[in-house]
Amino acid sequence: MDKKKISILNLAWILILTASLSFSGCRTDMQEASKTEEIFGTIVSVKAYGENAEEAVFAALEKAKELEKIFSLTISDSEINYVNQNAFKDAVKVSDEMFYLVCRADYFSRLSGGAFDYTIERLIDLWGIGNDWARVPKISEIEPLVGLHDYKNIVIDSQNHEIKFKTDTAMLNFGAIAKGYIADEMKSEILKHGVKSALLNLGGNVLAIGKKPDGSLWKIGIANPFNPSSNIAFVEVADCSVVTSGNYEKYFEEDGVRYHHILNPETGFPSKSGLAGTTVISPVSADCDALSTATFILGVEKSVKLIESLDGVEAIFISENGDITYTSGISKYHFKELN
Amino acid sequence: MKSKTPFLVVTVLALLVFSLLGAYFIFSFKKSKTIAKIYKDKKLVCSISLDDVNQAYTIEIKGENGEINVIEVDKGKIRMKEANCPDGTCVRMGWINGGLLPVVCLPHHVVIEIEGEDDAEKFDDKAY
Secondary structure (H helix, E strand, O other): OHHHHHHHHHHHHHHHHHHHHHHHHHHHOOOEEEEEEEEOOEEEEEEEEOOOHHHHHHHHHHHHHHHHHHHOOOOOOOHHHHHHHHOOOOOEEOOHHHHHHHHHHHHHHHHOOOOOOOOEHHHHHHHOOOOOOOOOOOHHHHHHHOOOOHHHHEEEEOOOOEEEEOOOOOEOOOOOOHHHHHHHHHHHHHHHOOOOEEEEEEOOEEEEEOOOOOOOOEEEEEEEOOEEEEEEEEEEEOOEEEEEEEOOOOEEEEOOEEEEOOEOOOOOOEOOOOEEEEEEEEOOHHHHHHHHHHHHHHOHHHHHHHHHOOOOOEEEEEEOOOOEEEOOOHHHHOOEEOO | OOOHHHHHHHHHHHHHHHHHHHHHHHHHOOOOOOEEEEEEOOEEEEEEEHHHOOOOEEEEEEOHHHOEEEEEEEOOEEEEEEEOOOOOHHHHOOOEOOOOOOEEEOOOOEEEEEEOOHHHHHOOEEEO
8 A cells, every 4th residue: 555655656756857857858859049140232031949059040041152152233243143144145054943943034034024034134133222322313324224124135045054145235133033932042051951940031031831839820020111120010921031122121212202222124123013012921932032123113913913913922012102912822821900 | 545646736737827828928928129230341340129219319321432321210210311322212111010022222232121020920031
């Protein structure tokens, strides 16, 4: 009888001990690593959880720096600068990364009828928005660079991985897609390390990898275009990218008029489609990036049609008057407006 | 038999109470104050508990080639007051008191971040 009582007491102790051990185990076993660096002219932060988190974060940032050397226009010996300087004279053989992004950018340029256009570097450089020489160019300077649809004048040789410009006005600028592509490549790097839960943020472009370490969805706030330090809404996602384009991101003012950085290739001026911000959600960050710019320029009506025609892509449009419009599948991301 | 069963119950209850208390203390540490951190060239320059600020003051951060950023600190909020950077984006962001959007002066490599506030617990990240 006495032995039985003792064993019950022992059992109780063992239960309590194992319970408290497993409780503390949840808190300490999970590795976590995070790092923020400035790459591609933007703030890139990576958070990773689980085994190999540290190595995964390091590898992801290294990958970003590698791609920066290909796509950055501010690095003088980058591949894109070489292509821009030489591809009108002769066909230029390009890296796999460059070739892939040209093809992807070509797809989105055609899909959006040129609202997104990766060949308007001359126009972007003329305005210089985000640089200290930003100014409103003369009409005579803008006119030769408007409505060119130069994305149709890029010869893409998929057999030899060569690029050639048919016109001398065409120059590549991946500003509206490269950040997304870099995020996607960073994700592959993280997955290679066996990390299943991570979060990337490239200057406001969010890419969630897997679910949160506790198994719940990532809760991502969406900047209020009228007061960017606060959120206007949020979504909850897993394995998804959330990218916003807005007139509040980069701009300059001249004679009391605000000129933001999203140029309409058709007018040569900052886009005036009635939208203050667009947010695109899809598993691929490059697609989100390109489509957030394209829809910002196209305006609500055309953009809803465009996004609805694509599989696995949803979007939220915030008009200058504060109206919020969203696509039909947005509820699967638990979209919620905030007051 | 009768005398030992209550003892067992009391022990289990006591342990339960202690572990709950322990859990409460562990989790309550997360509710930290609003801390602003200022970085220059990726290095932490200073860390300020914004809740404890009674009177507004400014901090000047100087860099190479005459780069100057003036940061104003007030109770519960912080902003880039002045900067002689080319774009001035950091100054236009105005006051921040939380959220996940840091004030960034890219040309001068100055970053003001807020940590440990409610908002950060509510959202994992922010698209902007």
